[in-house]
Amino acid sequence: MDKPVFDYAARWQRAAALMEQQDVDALLLMKPANLAYFTGDGRPCALALLTRTLHCVVAVPACDLASIRRTSVATELRSFQSEVEMFHGFRDVLKELDLTQATIAIEKNFFDAALYEVFVAHILPKAHVVSATPIVSQLRMLKDVAEMASIKAAAKVADSGMDTVSRALRPGIREIEIAGAEFAVRKASAEGWASVTYVASGWRAAMAHGPASRKTIAPGEVVQVHLAPIVDGYTADLCRTFLVEPIATDAAKALRAYVMAQERGIAAAVPGADLMGIDGAMAASLEHEGYGDKFLRPVFHGIGIEHEEAPIPGGHAVVHGEQKVDHVMAGMVLGVGNCGIYREDYGVRVEDTIWVSEEGPVPLTCYPKLIH
Amino acid sequence: MDKPVFDYAARWQRAAALMEQQDVDALLLMKPANLAYFTGDGRPCALALLTRTLHCVVAVPACDLASIRRTSVATELRSFQSEVEMFHGFRDVLKELDLTQATIAIEKNFFDAALYEVFVAHILPKAHVVSATPIVSQLRMLKDVAEMASIKAAAKVADSGMDTVSRALRPGIREIEIAGAEFAVRKASAEGWASVTYVASGWRAAMAHGPASRKTIAPGEVVQVHLAPIVDGYTADLCRTFLVEPIATDAAKALRAYVMAQERGIAAAVPGADLMGIDGAMAASLEHEGYGDKFLRPVFHGIGIEHEEAPIPGGHAVVHGEQKVDHVMAGMVLGVGNCGIYREDYGVRVEDTIWVSEEGPVPLTCYPKLIH
Numbered sequence: 001m002d003k004p005v006f007d008y009a010a011r012w013q014r015a016a017a018l019m020e021q022q023d024v025d026a027l028l029l030m031k032p033a034n035l036a037y038f039t040g041d042g043r044p045c046a047l048a049l050l051t052r053t054l055h056c057v058v059a060v061p062a063c064d065l066a067s068i069r070r071t072s073v074a075t076e077l078r079s080f081q082s083e084v085e086m087f088h089g090f091r092d093v094l095k096e097l098d099l100t101q102a103t104i105a106i107e108k109n110f111f112d113a114a115l116y117e118v119f120v121a122h123i124l125p126k127a128h129v130v131s132a133t134p135i136v137s138q139l140r141m142l143k144d145v146a147e148m149a150s151i152k153a154a155a156k157v158a159d160s161g162m163d164t165v166s167r168a169l170r171p172g173i174r175e176i177e178i179a180g181a182e183f184a185v186r187k188a189s190a191e192g193w194a195s196v197t198y199v200a201s202g203w204r205a206a207m208a209h210g211p212a213s214r215k216t217i218a219p220g221e222v223v224q225v226h227l228a229p230i231v232d233g234y235t236a237d238l239c240r241t242f243l244v245e246p247i248a249t250d251a252a253k254a255l256r257a258y259v260m261a262q263e264r265g266i267a268a269a270v271p272g273a274d275l276m277g278i279d280g281a282m283a284a285s286l287e288h289e290g291y292g293d294k295f296l297r298p299v300f301h302g303i304g305i306e307h308e309e310a311p312i313p314g315g316h317a318v319v320h321g322e323q324k325v326d327h328v329m330a331g332m333v334l335g336v337g338n339c340g341i342y343r344e345d346y347g348v349r350v351e352d353t354i355w356v357s358e359e360g361p362v363p364l365t366c367y368p369k370l371i372h
Numbered sequence: 373m374d375k376p377v378f379d380y381a382a383r384w385q386r387a388a389a390l391m392e393q394q395d396v397d398a399l400l401l402m403k404p405a406n407l408a409y410f411t412g413d414g415r416p417c418a419l420a421l422l423t424r425t426l427h428c429v430v431a432v433p434a435c436d437l438a439s440i441r442r443t444s445v446a447t448e449l450r451s452f453q454s455e456v457e458m459f460h461g462f463r464d465v466l467k468e469l470d471l472t473q474a475t476i477a478i479e480k481n482f483f484d485a486a487l488y489e490v491f492v493a494h495i496l497p498k499a500h501v502v503s504a505t506p507i508v509s510q511l512r513m514l515k516d517v518a519e520m521a522s523i524k525a526a527a528k529v530a531d532s533g534m535d536t537v538s539r540a541l542r543p544g545i546r547e548i549e550i551a552g553a554e555f556a557v558r559k560a561s562a563e564g565w566a567s568v569t570y571v572a573s574g575w576r577a578a579m580a581h582g583p584a585s586r587k588t589i590a591p592g593e594v595v596q597v598h599l600a601p602i603v604d605g606y607t608a609d610l611c612r613t614f615l616v617e618p619i620a621t622d623a624a625k626a627l628r629a630y631v632m633a634q635e636r637g638i639a640a641a642v643p644g645a646d647l648m649g650i651d652g653a654m655a656a657s658l659e660h661e662g663y664g665d666k667f668l669r670p671v672f673h674g675i676g677i678e679h680e681e682a683p684i685p686g687g688h689a690v691v692h693g694e695q696k697v698d699h700v701m702a703g704m705v706l707g708v709g710n711c712g713i714y715r716e717d718y719g720v721r722v723e724d725t726i727w728v729s730e731e732g733p734v735p736l737t738c739y740p741k742l743i744h
Contacts, residue, residue, distance in 0.1 A: 045581060112484055180555045192569075
């Protein structure tokens with residue numbers, strides 16, 4: 001838990017270059033994922049200011065001061081007795097740094113609307129406030145070698161968790177007990193989950209989002225399982241669909257069609273290609289197999305410190321407060337298959353984490369896709 | 373998983389009365405906790421409109437339509453192919469219900485600032501938009517008998533989880549393995565967690581927020597453990613501090629002082645008393661024991677569908693987009709002890725979930741507080 005291996009100096013330099021380009025004087029950060037990316041410590045209830053001149057102030061509750069000294073690369077640490085004081089304290093920070101009337105970029109897709117209004121009115125009344133997302137996402141979207149090591153480790157843990165799931169799965173067991181695979185994932189060194197564990201069986205498998213419930217798994221059902229362990233601060237996304245004996249023929253057919261489409265989507269993730277080509281390739285394949293109107297978008301998203309991060313495809317980017325990204329780029333890490341074929345009474349989904357290398361897509365999660 | 377036992381009709385009536393009082397025509401809801409409270413189904417990626425005339429439209433992705441019919445008490449269900457379409461579809465809903473220029477209350481402490489701006493500009497351009505929080509929190513803050521049954525069940529599961537923790541805890545084990553108590557909690561019927569599991573040992577126990585890490589627990593360390601299981605959609609909050617042998621004398625002394633202060637805080641949670649009297653009672657006790665400057669606020673918060681909900685004390689209410697609440701009221705459920713005594717190299721915290729009955733505070737989590 002000592003200061004980690006990531007090259008924060010390089011991140012700050014790249015951030016400063018983008019601030020220069022976009023006429024931003026400082027990034028004001030509160031989102032744990034961004035605090036982790038820029039300072040090495042992503043604890044909740046902390047605030048950071050990273051200036052274009054590479055001054056980095058982090059403020060935490062007083063009790064956190066000793067521990068954050070071990071983990072943060074901030075140039076200055078401050079402490080407060082409550083979160084209210086912490087917010088107010090940033091007025092002083094801005095004054096001392098002569099940034100009261102500066103252009104401050106803040107995380108508009110993280111601050112809630114109520115807090116944003118209060119914050120802008122009371123802490124930044126004279127500043128020019130813009131969104132930090134164009135800068136932060138552009139940096140975080142492309143992973144370096146050290147980040148890839150963490151994501152690969154998370155992918156391996158996800159694979160091992162899915163193996164535990166497959167051994168536990170049988171008719172008569174409840175979904176929440178299957179989710180107990182989390183324990184194996186913990187023992188395999190996961191610090192936690194970037195998304196709740198989905199175990200959705202039978203009619204629940206037709207839902208877009210199916211956190212494990214107390215439903216008992218019955219013979220012949222379809223079971224979707226979704227794992228997103230965090231290792232070294234990074235996550236991977238893995239979803240598999242299990243078919244419980246006696247296997248439903250139509251579900252098996254849908255699953256094969258979906259795997260084929262997902263693999264075509266993955267194959268389209270080539271540097272320089274249209275980003276929406278991943279969606280196009282999957283859609284064309286599903287259309288050809290007769291499932292054109294039965295799937296849900298978006299079919300992919302970026303992965304890294306967060307379970308869903310840039311790039312976010314098409315119109316979904318706007319909903320997530322993100323920028324539209326046109327092309328696949330080497331260094332992206334994507335979850336491909338984030339949709340599924342859905343019928344009235346079941347659904348199938350298969351999702352993998354892939355890395356876009358200079359040479360093309362490299363799958364990081366590798367658990368078998370047709371498990372029956 | 374069929375339509376549950378809560379009295380939604382009564383909730384709608386109470387909401388309509390508050391809408392009348394506050395000149396609001398409809399609540400537009402997206403926060404899962406609020407969707408669960410008003411419609412019986414709190415899945416993500418859903419939108420609801422509850423009008424003052426008790427029309428309740430819920431929109432979900434097309435694949436979710438069959439499953440939400442089983443669980444939602446909405447008067448009308450609609451479906452869409454993507455979340456982008458879903459947002460746009462609400463323009464039509466508002467037009468059909470003649471609410472385009474109405475006063476619409478939305479969850480300003482849930483919508484992020486970026487989405488809020490887009491949503492208000494494109495979906496509600498002619499509406500008068502206000503915050504839904506004063507209405508929603510006023511209702512959710514006071515729990516009825518059916519809700520209490522769920523919260524009590526969650527509290528029992530939390531107690532059983534803490535017992536598993538205490539049996540697993542020993543020097544040489546990693547924090548994340550202690551967090552494996554989650555598996556026992558799953559088997560005891562938890563649907564998940566309302567907050568990540570905290571296991572913070574040694575220097576990490578001095579942090580205000582300590583999710584389990586890969587740190588190995590050493591002899592003589594202080595270990596804070598925090599569990600928040602969800603049962604039937606409701607949660608309870610339980611935190612205990614374990615002292616590993618050989619017991620550090622100063623930590624044992626701090627823990628005793630903290631337990632005493634927390635129990636005085638609980639005792640102050642009497643209907644009609646000042647809400648901030650809970651804070652005052654704890655602060656006075658800690659001051660008296662010589663720890664006046666070593667604790668962190670807030671010392672309590674509401675609990676229910678969410679891990680932290682109304683009432684939120686003092687200035688923290690503003691940070692959370694909540695209303696200030698003046699008095700303790702029968703029907704509140706509070707987590708008391710949400711602060712801790714923090715030193716340079718360790719911290720102690722003890723938190724319990726209590727119910728404010730007409731007769732006074734009733735502890736719901738009951739695991740022993742001094743465990744050494």
